[in-house]
Structures are given as C-alpha cells and as structure tokens.
Amino acid sequence: MASAFQPRKNPYVGPRSYEYGETLYGRDRETAEILDLLIAERIVMLYSPSGAGKSSLLKAALIPALEKEEFGVLPVMRVSLHPSPEFQLPAGTNRYIFSLLLSLEESLSEDRQMSSDDLAGLSLDNYLKKRQSETKQADSTVLIFDQFEEILTVDFTNTAAKTEFFAQVGTALRSRDRWAVFALREDFIAGLDPYLRAIPTRLRNTFRLDLLGESAAKDAMQKPALEAGVLFSDEAAARLIADLRKVRVQHIGGGFREKPGLYVEPVQLQVVCRRLWDNLPEDDDHISEADAEKIGNVDEALASYYSDRVKAIAAETYVSERSIREWFDTQLITEQGIRGQVLKGSEKSQGLKNQAVYELAKAHLVRAEERRGAVWFELAHDRLIRPVKENNAAWRESNLTMLQLQAALWEKQSRPDGLLFRSQSLRDAEEWYRTHEDEITSAERDFLDKSRAAEAAVRQRRRWNRLFNIMSVISIILGIVAGLFSIRFQIAKKAAQEQREIAVAQRQIAEEKTREAVYNLVKVWEERAVAALNENPPDFQKAWLYVLEALNQDIPADRQLPVSLGMLSQSELHYGIMGRQLWVSPSSFVGNIAMLNMDGKYLATAADDNIIRVWEMKSGKEIFNLTGHSSPVSSLSFSPDGKYIASGSEDKTVRIWDMKNGNPLIILTGHSAGVSSVCFNSDGSRLASASYDNTLKIWKTDSEYPVFTLEGHSDTVNSVCFSPDMNSRYVASASDDKTVRLWDLWNVSGKNPILTLVGHSDAVSASALTESRLLQDRMTKPCRHGMPTAANRC
Numbered sequence: 001m002a003s004a005f006q007p008r009k010n011p012y013v014g015p016r017s018y019e020y021g022e023t024l025y026g027r028d029r030e031t032a033e034i035l036d037l038l039i040a041e042r043i044v045m046l047y048s049p050s051g052a053g054k055s056s057l058l059k060a061a062l063i064p065a066l067e068k069e070e071f072g073v074l075p076v077m078r079v080s081l082h083p084s085p086e087f088q089l090p091a092g093t094n095r096y097i098f099s100l101l102l103s104l105e106e107s108l109s110e111d112r113q114m115s116s117d118d119l120a121g122l123s124l125d126n127y128l129k130k131r132q133s134e135t136k137q138a139d140s141t142v143l144i145f146d147q148f149e150e151i152l153t154v155d156f157t158n159t160a161a162k163t164e165f166f167a168q169v170g171t172a173l174r175s176r177d178r179w180a181v182f183a184l185r186e187d188f189i190a191g192l193d194p195y196l197r198a199i200p201t202r203l204r205n206t207f208r209l210d211l212l213g214e215s216a217a218k219d220a221m222q223k224p225a226l227e228a229g230v231l232f233s234d235e236a237a238a239r240l241i242a243d244l245r246k247v248r249v250q251h252i253g254g255g256f257r258e259k260p261g262l263y264v265e266p267v268q269l270q271v272v273c274r275r276l277w278d279n280l281p282e283d284d285d286h287i288s289e290a291d292a293e294k295i296g297n298v299d300e301a302l303a304s305y306y307s308d309r310v311k312a313i314a315a316e317t318y319v320s321e322r323s324i325r326e327w328f329d330t331q332l333i334t335e336q337g338i339r340g341q342v343l344k345g346s347e348k349s350q351g352l353k354n355q356a357v358y359e360l361a362k363a364h365l366v367r368a369e370e371r372r373g374a375v376w377f378e379l380a381h382d383r384l385i386r387p388v389k390e391n392n393a394a395w396r397e398s399n400l401t402m403l404q405l406q407a408a409l410w411e412k413q414s415r416p417d418g419l420l421f422r423s424q425s426l427r428d429a430e431e432w433y434r435t436h437e438d439e440i441t442s443a444e445r446d447f448l449d450k451s452r453a454a455e456a457a458v459r460q461r462r463r464w465n466r467l468f469n470i471m472s473v474i475s476i477i478l479g480i481v482a483g484l485f486s487i488r489f490q491i492a493k494k495a496a497q498e499q500r501e502i503a504v505a506q507r508q509i510a511e512e513k514t515r516e517a518v519y520n521l522v523k524v525w526e527e528r529a530v531a532a533l534n535e536n537p538p539d540f541q542k543a544w545l546y547v548l549e550a551l552n553q554d555i556p557a558d559r560q561l562p563v564s565l566g567m568l569s570q571s572e573l574h575y576g577i578m579g580r581q582l583w584v585s586p587s588s589f590v591g592n593i594a595m596l597n598m599d600g601k602y603l604a605t606a607a608d609d610n611i612i613r614v615w616e617m618k619s620g621k622e623i624f625n626l627t628g629h630s631s632p633v634s635s636l637s638f639s640p641d642g643k644y645i646a647s648g649s650e651d652k653t654v655r656i657w658d659m660k661n662g663n664p665l666i667i668l669t670g671h672s673a674g675v676s677s678v679c680f681n682s683d684g685s686r687l688a689s690a691s692y693d694n695t696l697k698i699w700k701t702d703s704e705y706p707v708f709t710l711e712g713h714s715d716t717v718n719s720v721c722f723s724p725d726m727n728s729r730y731v732a733s734a735s736d737d738k739t740v741r742l743w744d745l746w747n748v749s750g751k752n753p754i755l756t757l758v759g760h761s762d763a764v765s766a767s768a769l770t771e772s773r774l775l776q777d778r779m780t781k782p783c784r785h786g787m788p789t790a791a792n793r794c
Contacts, residue, residue: 026219044205047206052211058076062144077143078099145180148188149188244264302384317355331352343375402428404444421447429448602617634675654671683728686698686699696713708745717734718734731745741756
C-alpha cells in the first residue's frame with residue numbers, strides 16, 4: 001500500500017537562528033578559524049554586527065566542531081534569565097551568576113536539577129566542580145556565553161554586581177581545563193573595559209564575524225536546496241544576491257540612490273529563500289532564474305514577509321494592524337526615505353505598545369540597540385524601506401475608506417482647507433463614521449470636524465447672502481424713513497449741544513468748589529498740627545500725622561501748599577524731625593528725613609541720633625527701631641514691594657534692612673565719604689547711592705560689591721534716582737557742582753554721562769526721572785526755605 005504523500009521539508013529556517021543539529025552553510029571558513037583560535041588561546045571573544053548570525057554559528061557549527069575535538073561543551077549560557085515568579089532571589093545573590101547556573105541546569109533532567117535555593121548559594125567555580133564530579137564530563141570543558149552584551153544592558157547601573165560577576169567568571173577560567181567563548185555585538189565591546197582585569201587574557205583574543213559575503217551567501221542559498229535534492233542555479237542565486245546587497249546612499253544633491261553593498265544579511269536571505277521554496281512546485285527539482293522571478297523581486301518577498309508578520313503580531317498583541325503600519329511609516333522611516341530611530345518608552349514607544357515592538361524585533365523587522373542605558377528601535381535594514389512603504393501603501397488602498405485616505409493626505413500636506421470634504425462626500429463620511437467610531441484616529445476626527453465646520457460655514461454664507469438681499473430691500477425703505485427723521489434729528493442735536501454746554505459750565509463750577517474745599521481742609525490739618533505743637537508738653541507725634549494728612553491732599557498745581565513743615569524743626573525727639581524741611585514722596589524720599597512706603601502703611605524716619613524708626617501710619621505707633629549706623633542717617637528708600645528699606649549715612653555706608661523683622665540684611669561699603677542719597681530701581685534688584693565723595697555707585701541688592709562707580713561730578717552728589725521704566729536703564733544725579741547728569745547703565749563709560757544739564761546758578765539738591773525725560777527739582781537755596789507746591793511734589 002502506497003504511503004501517504006509527505007510534503008518536502010523547507011530547508012531554509014526563515015528569520016530564526018539555526019539550532020544545534022541543523023546544518024549551517026556559508027560559514028565553514030569562520031567555523032574553522034574560530035575553532036583554531038579557541039584551541040590555541042583558550043579564551044576568545046566573538047563579536048559581530050547585529051544580525052550577522054553569532055547564535056547560529058555557535059549552536060549549529062562551533063559546538064559540533066568542538067565535540068568532534070572531544071571537548072565537553074556545556075549548554076549555551078545567558079546572563080539575562082530570571083528565576084520562576086514564586087522564587088525570591090536571596091539577598092546577596094549575584095543575579096548574573098544565577099542566570100548562568102539556570103542556563104546550565106536546563107540540560108539536565110528534572111530529577112537531577114538543583115533547587116533554586118541551592119543554586120543561589122553556589123559560585124560559578126563551585127558549581128562547575130560539582131557538576132563535573134557528578135556527571136563525569138570531559139576534562140576539557142567549554143563555556144559559551146551567548147548575547148554577552150546583556151551583562152551591560154540588564155540592570156544597567158548595578159556596577160557592583162557586574163564587578164562580582166566578572167570576578168567569579170575569572171576565578172572559574174583560571175582552571176587550564178576550561179575554555180570559553182564570549183559572543184556579543186561589536187558596539188558593546190568598549191563597555192566591557194572596566195571589568196576585563198578579572199578575566200585571564202582580558203579577552204585580548206578576538207574574532208570578528210561579518211555579514212555574509214557574496215560567496216558565503218551563495219553557499220547559504222544553494223547548499224540547503226542541494227541537500228534537499230533541488231538544484232539552485234547560479235543565475236538565480238546571483239539575481240537574489242544582487243538584490244539583497246542593495247543599500248541606499250545619499251548623493252551630493254541630497255537625494256538617495258541604490259548601490260550594491262558588500263554584504264547580505266543572513267536573516268533577509270533566509271526569508272527570501274524560504275518564500276521561494278514555499279512557492280516551488282513539489283515536483284520541481286531545479287530553481288532557475290525564472291523561479292526567482294516568479295516570486296517577484298526581493299522587495300516583493302520582503303514585503304510579503306513583512307505583511308504576514310504584521311498581521312500575526314497584530315492578532316497576538318491586540319494592537320491594530322493599522323497602528324503598526326503607521327508606526328513604521330511615520331516613526332521608523334523618515335520623509336526622506338531613510339531609517340529613523342525611536343526611543344523606547346515605559347509602556348509605549350512613540351505610540352506603539354512595547355509588546356508589539358518586541359514581537360517585531362523577534363521577527364527581525366525591527367532592531368533594538370542600547371546606548372547609555374536607553375533602548376532605541378530602528379528598521380532592521382535599509383533593504384526593508386521600500387518594501388515596507390509600498391506594502392503599507394497597498395494595504396491602505398485596500399483597507400481604508402475614502403475618509404481615512406483623505407484625512408491622511410490632509411495631515412501630510414499640513415491640513416489645507418482645500419482638501420476638506422464637502423456636501424455628498426461629507427455625508428458619506430458621516431454615515432461610515434456612525435458605525436466605525438472606535439476605528440477613527442485623532443487626525444481623522446479633526447479632519448471630520450474641520451469638514452463639518454467648513455460645510456457649516458458655506459451654509460452660513462448662503463444664508464447671509466439671502467439675508468443680505470432681503471436687507472438691501474429693507475434698507476431702501478428705511479432710507480426713505482430716515483430722510484423723514486433727519487430734520488427732527490438735527491433739531492434734537494442742537495438742543496442736546498446746548499444742554500452739554502450748560503453741563504460743562506456747571507461741572508467747572510463744581511470742580512472749583514471742590515478744589516477750594518480741599519485747600520480749606522489742608523488749612524484745617526495745618527491748624528491742628530500747630531495746636532498739637534502748642535500743647536504742653538507738645539505732642540510731636542500727633543503734629544506729624546496731621547502734617548502727613550495735609551501733604552496727602554490733592555492740592556491744585558496753581559495753589560501754594562499752606563503747610564510749612566519747618567514749624568516742626570524745633571523738635572529734638574525721635575519722630576524723624578531734625579531741623580530740616582520734611583519732604584515726602586509716594587515712592588522715594590530725597591530730603592533725608594522721612595519717607596512713606598508705596599502703599600502708605602508705613603513711615604520711616606531718620607535723625608541725627610543715627611537711628612531709623614519705622615511707624616505704622618494707621619495707629620501712629622513705632623514698630624521698628626533700626627540701629628547700626630555710627631553717624632547721622634542722611635537718606636532712606638523703600639523697595640517697590642515694601643519688603644526692604646535702604647539707608648545712607650554719613651558713616652560712609654549703605655545698609656539694607658528687612659521690613660519683616662527690622663534685621664539688617666547687608667552692609668555696602670565703598671564710598672570714601674558720607675552717603676547723601678539712596679534709591680531702589682523699579683523692581684528692587686538694584687540700589688543707587690550718591691556721596692559727598694563726588695561719585696555714584698550702583699549695587700546689586702544681594703551683593704556687597706558695586707556693579708558700577710559713576711564718576712564725573714566735581715563736587716558733592718546730593719541726589720540720585722532711577723528712571724521708572726521696567727528696565728530702570730537710566731540714572732539721574734544732582735550735585736553741588738550746579739549740574740544735573742543723566743547716565744545710561746547699559747553703556748556705562750566711566751566719567752561720560754550721556755547728558756549733562758548746566759544752567760543752575762547754585763548747587764542742585766535733587767532730581768527725578770519720568771520714563772521719557774529728566775525732571776529737575778528745586779535748587780538748594782530757595783527749596784530749603786521756600787514753600788513746596790503740589791506742582792513740584794513728586
């Protein structure tokens with residue numbers, strides 16, 4: 001009886017690596033060379049580019065060759081294995097050594113395997129000795145460490161455990177009966193340097209495994225087929241190799257073109273040959289160039305493999321096939337048609353679940369690379385770019401609706417309104433959307449929303465056009481009616497103008513009465529101040545508060561201020577009244593006696609007793625007593641936010657005090673004579689000081705050293721102030737040299753102010769700046785004895 005038909009086995013492994021017992025073709029030379037090197041040197045580092053086939057070479061070629069030389073080859077070891085979930089690794093156990101021991105135990109039957117607890121207590125050397133005595137293995141033992149770059153990538157920062165691991169491996173390899181192969185990717189070699197001192201030979205004996213050259217690629221194609229009884233022609237092999245070697249190279253003009261490269265990636269070769277074999281008729285024992293053409297070019301074979309794997313991975317990971325394809329198109333392939341890179345995220349990498357990304361890496365469609373503790377994903381090879389893009393485009397054409405395709409085009413072209421849906425197209429899209437709402441992307445939803453808005457705008461314009469036509473007719477009618485009302489309007493307008501003129505006249509009379517009332521009120525405060533001074537004993541504090549009330553009134557510029565603060569000069573008490581006329585400003589004080597803070601809650605006074613006193617205006621109580629100056633205080637300035645107060649003294653210092661508690665914050669020294677004036681800038685970050693030493697200094701309020709020293713005056717500088725603009729760029733100064741000078745802090749050049757104002761016939765005592773011009777205050781002689789007016793009160 002005839003046996004049932006058995007399909008012949010496909011001799012190509014596809015994207016996976018070769019296993020022990022399978023025949024690896026195209027690597028005979030490399031196998032022989034690394035075998036000789038290992039026998040001669042005992043310890044060898046095997047390195048290669050990613051995807052060159054290190055694991056296949058070890059399992060399918062080198063291990064069988066070592067066994068023929070009567071070596072005892074232990075199972076291939078990895079450092080990244082984890083114990084079973086129910087087992088907690090004991091403290092102090094080296095995770096990398098434990099992983100090696102788990103790898104070695106897998107080859108033993110279950111009844112001969114050690115428990116996890118027993119393994120955790122063993123060093124690598126002790127385990128090898130124990131295993132050799134129990135299994136009676138060959139004296140010459142070979143240890144194979146595969147994917148050894150994992151010692152650097154697993155638990156990246158645990159250098160102590162890595163150092164101990166290399167120490168234990170070095171101890172084990174000191175035995176001359178033990179050989180070792182360390183296989184890793186070439187881009188991780190430098191990372192081993194800190195640990196190699198512990199290893200005998202320090203891994204100086206190396207072997208580089210390259211990708212497949214033309215001859216090796218030909219063997220890898222033809223020999224598996226020949227072993228299966230099929231002749232693989234040279235022409236077919238040459239055609240496929242030429243296609244697989246293509247790489248994309250950027251030329252001078254910025255574009256890209258394909259050129260033949262030097263190598264073929266083993267994984268891509270296996271994928272193409274496996275698909276070629278699957279399409280070969282069962283009775284065909286010859287692969288010709290025509291057979292290679294039947295499967296299409298390599299692009300089609302790679303595209304078909306890509307399509308199959310994406311579909312399978314989407315089903316396995318519950319991620320939509322569309323999401324995976326868009327991830328390739330938008331993240332792994334740039335607009336210029338070259339490979340891009342994606343940084344691994346905690347759960348997703350640029351929008352795609354990591355579970356799906358890992359499966360794509362296992363399928364050799366994506367390559368993972370670790371750099372400085374970060375994992376980057378990229379397309380496995382340039383050769384995949386065109387097949388992936390063309391397959392994605394074909395899939396979209398077959399599987400996406402007009403809404404999805406149009407939305408993608410709209411997004412790609414920066415969302416122009418001209419691509420939005422209108423009328424019937426929009427209605428069709430709305431109908432599909434109602435039953436597929438869960439399949440739509442955020443960009444497609446935006447496209448649909450914008451299309452709705454555009455359609456609504458068109459309808460609105462139509463309604464407005466109709467309305468405009470109606471309104472045009474109505475406007476003609478209204479024009480006639482308006483003509484009738486025009487005469488009546490002119491009459492009413494004239495009457496209204498007369499009423500406005502009457503109202504203006506009445507308002508002017510009322511404002512004059514108000515000014516008179518304010519002026520009379522100031523006289524009342526002055527009388528009360530005088531009465532307080534005439535009490536027995538005189539009540540200086542009450543008189544002071546009455547005077548402040550008078551100064552706070554809004555006196556018209558054409559009226560003389562009746563309050564003469566000289567009447568308080570007789571007081572020798574500590575209320576800041578020390579033989580000079582008092583001069584108060586909302587933001588700065590230029591008469592070196594007293595000043596109010598910005599909100600008027602506090603008053604600071606200084607006297608010849610070297611003490612600064614701070615008063616609460618509402619209660620009239622003294623809240624702080626600031627001591628520290630060794631000579632009379634000549635000037636005070638509150639910071640704009642009211643948090644600090646600066647004082648200048650004849651003791652040559654400037655001090656900044658904390659208004660929270662009255663503590664001194666910083667002492668600024670640098671003037672060679674007494675300080676005559678201090679002033680904060682608009683944001684309180686800088687402080688200006690003027691001195692009897694003819695100079696000005698600009699300080700940062702958090703530094704003891706001046707930023708600038710401004711020289712140019714030939715006599716005492718009486719006053720300094722900042723411009724009130726946001727940057728406080730300008731500083732004005734007034735001096736006994738009869739000049740006022742303006743300085744630009746953005747362009748300080750020593751003794752060169754940007755403007756010098758000359759014209760006073762005597763010393764200038766003070767100055768102030770607006771944002772656009774310099775305002776000069778009164779001269780010394782008239783101002784010390786004259787009465788201030790509301791016009792010069794600043």
